[in-house]
Amino acid sequence: MARNAEKAMTALARFRQAQLEEGKVKERRPFLASECNELPKAEKWRRQIISEISKKVAQIQNAGLGEFKIRDLNDEINKLLREKGHWEVRIKELGGPDYARVGPKMLDHEGKEVPGNRGYKYFGAAKDLPGVRELFEKEPVPPPRKTRAELMKDIDADYYGYRDEDDGVLVPLEQEYEKQVIAEAIEKWKEEKEARLAGGGGTKEVEEEEEYIYAIKDDEQSDDEMREQMEGEDGAQTFIAHVPVPSQKEIEEALVRRKKMELLQKYTSESLMAQSEEAKALLGL
16 A cells, blocks of 8 residues: 555546635735735734744754764754744834743743854754864863952961971971081091192191181080070970060050040040040140
């Protein structure tokens, strides 16, 4: 039994179709929307464009069409969307509804615009084309930059190396390493001296006694004595102040002055305060 497609191609079927279409002239959609002056026809052409867009959007979902076919379909869909916008403007001019405001946006939402390229949309399989997929990949958000206040918040004296020797750990290590370096330097000097004397034909020349630069003078204190001075009576580690530190008495006087000023500002008027300042100035206080 012949298929329906074969039946439609028979001479009888074509003759019958020609009879049905006899006397009918197929009307074509105007190229420009401004050429249409009737509202019902403008509505008809808009519906026709929406139908064509729906068909092409359904076709472009098939990724097996090939890159060139998909790009052509995507271009045609964007062209029809622009044409639909022209007809919507024309319908509004003829007194019809404003479809740009109240019309459904389903077809527009199917597409996706590339950031920075407004107007052209990609539908269906066109979003995964080479060179298009990378455009939709979002760049990682850069980490927020810290302000100067945030950077300086954790910076204290330790950041600049102050108080490194006050913890009682670094100084003994440095002393031990210093003794090791001195011993190595003395050993090297003795070896060079013996080699120099041995190379002088076996006769040892009288050399002047060199000054021992590592000798501790009477007016200098040893490291042990300085460490004992830094430790308190109970053996607790004391710290060296690198900035002027007020004494307990000075702190108490400053607190008393601050309390007096607060009481004066609370219980005296501005005029009385001015008179008091003038009296102090005259008395030289």
